[in-house]
Every structure is written in C-alpha cells, then in structure tokens.
Amino acid sequence: MTVGERLKMLRLERRLTMLEVASKIGLAKSSYASYEAGHRNPPIDKLVALAQLYNVSTDYILRLTNTPDSVESLQKQHLQWDGISLSEKELEVVHQVVELMTEKHQENNKVKLRHMDIG
Known part of the structure; x- marks a missing residue:
C-alpha cells in the first residue's frame, strides 16, 4: 500500500470527498488528488493536518506502522526516557x-497568514 492508497482508504472510511478533505486542510482539490494518485507526497504541514483530520499518526499515513493510533504505536516501540x-x-x-x-504551531501559522493578508 502506498501513501496515496492509505490516504484514499482513510478518506473513504470517513465518507469524505476529495474536495471536503482538501478544503479542511487548506488545499485545492487537484493538489490533494495528486497525493492520493501518488504523483506527489504531502509536505509536513499537510501531513500533520491529515493525521489530525483522520486521528491517526503521521507514521501510519507514511506506512511506517500499521497501527493508526500514535499512543499505541509508541507503546509497541517501548519508548524510554533515560533508560x-x-x-x-x-x-x-x-x-x-x-x-x-x-x-499551537498551526494556530501561530494561521495568525501569521492573517497578518500577511492584512498587510
């Protein structure tokens, strides 16, 4: 399964159209469609937005894990701090x-974009 196929699967599971997903993450439908078609990979900010929209980890979208939940994925890796x-x-x-x-990062980016539109 490719990144595009995983994105398509997530979208269809939630019964969303490409236009709805694109709108929710601030893209043109054609840009989002290129992700699902495998012509382009989403940049980090869009990857994070997609992970939040679908409530999965970015690792799941990128096929680094087959566990959608990031906490569950962390548990399987036996995450440690200072051993x-x-x-x-x-x-x-x-x-x-x-x-x-x-x-917080996304809110800061939205504020910056609003200031850019005003100025």
Missing part, C-alpha cells in the same frame, strides 16, 4: 503534549 520505559499513562501524556504543540 526507563514509559507507562501507558505516561505515553498518553506525551501524546497530549505533542498534540498541544502541533495545535
């Missing part, structure tokens, strides 16, 4: 922190 394995609860906290950081 100490993290518990399921600790991994959930890590997941929440990363989500908050990503949301």
